[in-house]
Amino acid sequence: MPAARGVEHWVRAELVRARCDFGLTQTALARRSGLSRCTIRLAEQTAAGWQPTLGTVAALIRALELPEPVASALIAGARPAQGQLARTRRAAGRTQTELAAALGIAQSTYHRYETGQRPMPPWVREALAELLRVDLKGGADRGRPQCTVRKPGVLGKEC
Numbered sequence: 001m002p003a004a005r006g007v008e009h010w011v012r013a014e015l016v017r018a019r020c021d022f023g024l025t026q027t028a029l030a031r032r033s034g035l036s037r038c039t040i041r042l043a044e045q046t047a048a049g050w051q052p053t054l055g056t057v058a059a060l061i062r063a064l065e066l067p068e069p070v071a072s073a074l075i076a077g078a079r080p081a082q083g084q085l086a087r088t089r090r091a092a093g094r095t096q097t098e099l100a101a102a103l104g105i106a107q108s109t110y111h112r113y114e115t116g117q118r119p120m121p122p123w124v125r126e127a128l129a130e131l132l133r134v135d136l137k138g139g140a141d142r143g144r145p146q147c148t149v150r151k152p153g154v155l156g157k158e159c
Contacts, residue, residue, distance in 0.1 A: 007043075007050050007051070007052065007073070007074060007078075008073055008077060010073075011070060011073045011074050011077065012044055012045070014066070015043055015044055015060065015064065015066075015070075015074075016044050018064040018065075018066060018070075019040075019044075019064060022064065026040045026041055026044070027040075029063060032063045033059040033060060033062070033063035033064075034059055035056060035059050039052075039056060043056075043060065050077075051077060051078060051117075052074075052077070052078050054078050056078075057071075057075055057078045060074065061074065083114075083115075083116065085113075085114050085128075086114050086115075088132055089132060092132050092133070094131070094132070096110050096111055096114065099128065099131060099132075102127075102131055103124060103127055103128070103131075105124075
């Protein structure tokens with residue numbers, strides 16, 4: 001049965017099988033992939049909910065030459081990389097704590113929106129657009145917004 005979030009159990013079993021087919025230990029795979037042995041161990045554990053970064057997924061796919069179905073399922077279970085919203089926020093000189101306070105939400109909630117771990121409600125997207133002076137359009141990548149910087153003076157008020 002597929003996991004609600006993260007990498008599915010059958011994908012983890014395929015990672016172990018592929019590593020064994022190459023005759024690699026976890027340590028040898030860590031060296032070959034450039035990942036830590038701890039990351040390899042986490043990838044092979046059966047506990048649900050492991051969400052690797054896309055960089056970790058790419059390293060495993062290259063190191064183990066995974067077939068397309070396994071690679072696709074591994075990518076589907078990955079968490080999105082820090083995206084454009086974080087870069088836009090930093091470029092505006094704002095912190096997650098400042099924006100969370102302005103939105104009236106916890107910093108941890110804002111962090112989950114920014115990293116795509118939690119879908120961003122439309123009201124948050126609209127408020128952030130005003131606070132950061134950008135157009136935020138929900139993308140197909142798990143609700144993470146795409147940002148387009150607005151021209152100065154487009155907003156009627158200062159943040």
